[in-house]
Amino acid sequence: MSNVFPVSDHVARMKGSSTLIAAAAAAEMRANGIDVIDLSVGEPDFDTPEFIKRYAWEGLEKGLTKYTATAGLIDFRNAVVGFYASQFGAEIELNEVAASCGGKQALFNAACALLNPGDDVLIPKPYWVTFPEIVTFCRANSVFIETEQTDFILTADQVADSITDRTKLLIINSPNNPSGRVIPPDEMRKIVEVCAARGVYVMTDECYLFFAYPPAEPFSLATLPEELREFVCVAGSFSKTYAMTGWRIGYTIASEQWTKAMVRLQSHSATHPTSFVQYACAKALRDTENTMAAVESMTSEYERRKNWFVPALNEIRGFKCSMPDGAFYAFVDVREMLGETFKTSADVANVMLNECYTVVTDGAGFGADGFLRFSYATSMDNLRTAIDRLGNLFGRTGVQTA
Ligand SMILES: Cc1ncc(COP(=O)(O)O)c(C=O)c1O
Known part of the structure; x- marks a missing residue:
């Protein structure tokens, strides 16, 4: 087919979802047999209550x-x-x-x-x-x-x-x-x-x-x-x-x-x-x-993960993250890492993807260049593996703060 489809002005002006772009990169790696840890998804890892x-x-x-x-x-x-x-x-x-x-x-x-x-x-x-x-x-x-x-x-x-x-x-x-x-x-x-x-x-x-x-x-x-x-x-x-x-x-x-x-x-x-x-x-x-029992049990599990994950993230060299009040995301400030090697937070995210198979979402799509979003709507095993991989890649400060 040679015709260029004439996308309407309404739609042409819209951007694709950056959260879905990260998830697609993870899916492609997984299809190639790579053991990817996907922390980009904005979706509960729990099944719907029975x-x-x-x-x-x-x-x-x-x-x-x-x-x-x-x-x-x-x-x-x-x-x-x-x-x-x-x-x-x-x-x-x-x-x-x-x-x-x-x-x-x-x-x-x-x-x-x-x-x-x-x-x-x-x-x-x-x-x-x-x-x-x-x-x-x-x-x-x-x-x-x-x-x-x-x-x-x-x-x-x-x-x-x-x-x-x-x-x-x-x-x-x-x-x-x-x-x-x-x-x-x-x-x-x-x-x-x-x-x-x-x-x-x-x-x-x-x-x-x-x-x-x-x-x-x-x-x-x-x-x-x-x-x-x-x-x-x-x-x-x-x-x-x-x-x-x-x-x-x-x-x-x-x-x-x-x-x-x-x-x-x-x-x-x-x-x-x-x-x-x-x-x-x-x-x-x-x-x-x-319903409220189900909601409370999911909320307390997210809270447990957050309480472990956020201090662990803060131990990674260059990462800074304050304790979230809600939702299931850790929003990490990586601006300290930017300079010669990494020009933007997207560069940091790309290195994480390509060198330690850990997928996160770059902050630029959320209007916050210099930040990375980590979802903790995933198992503790996945969170531990991600921290191990990131520690090996960037180093650890030995100090856990939140
Ligand atoms: C802030 C926010 N609003 C709305 C939605 C979409 O929710 P729904 O699945 O109900 O369309 C999301 C999904 O990621 C979200 O993060």
Whole structure:
């Protein structure tokens, strides 16, 4: 074929996902028989809890194999309302909830329903790779907020200083991918107050909601009073906190009007997430005892790994990493290593890949050149092997700090 495919301007402007590029490099090495340690994946290594699988089967047996309403089964939406009431004391209404095919579609729906070409969207750095790409797709402009001076924790003052007449939306993500930082609830509330006072909307990606390590606590913006929630869209997901990445289910919690606009958009794209998956998730959200026990057991295992892994990373010569508050990523500052041999953190990542078969994600894709993201959603054996290999490659300082 000789024709060059005329990719649309919308898509041509979007970049491929850097997290998927690292995973593809790992897969290729593995296919060539190399024993690769892949710390690039943003996916739980746990299987979906058995009782949720049984609920899906129950849904199939009940004949839930047909279309549902575009916003999702009433039962699913009611279960989200009930779950947020029981877990967080949130007072949300049925018509403020819509089902989506994962957190990613929830974010996409929310942004596309709000943004016009030329709008400015505030995105704190470091950010999840998809945020600026969705903004680009909408022909809006990403305006980045530097947060390193506050240890990568966004503050209301930083938001206030960044808002202009063109600002339409702020995107936040706490617990954060890639930094592992959690914005304290009081600061989150202040951030929304600053935005609401200037008519700026807030999209909050709560996909790691329950992965907050004490003293950090799970906190949802769905708990804000109605006058603030009017400006907020919560993008929720079952992928990470319930180990259900492949099921493709998430939801939005937003004002009735914002929800209606998102549902209109979704009615012409995915329509709705899989019917019996919605059924299973509704059952799981009502079965809070089993669901929260599963979430707690996964969270405490991530915490155990983090408590071993982060000090061990800090012992590698040139690596600097503070203890994450949430999610399952260690965000390592390698700027001390840059100079003649390594010009960028991508060079460090490449050497790790080629010389000790350890795959991580370069920070540049997250707006943080000079950093590397290590996922600890993998076994302790893998983490130990990675540390051994990195110690041999770069050397150890003999000092473990966190
Ligand atoms: C911050 C963040 N938001 C959203 C997603 C996507 O979640 P989902 O699988 O629900 O689409 C991810 C996945 O890596 C993520 O890290």
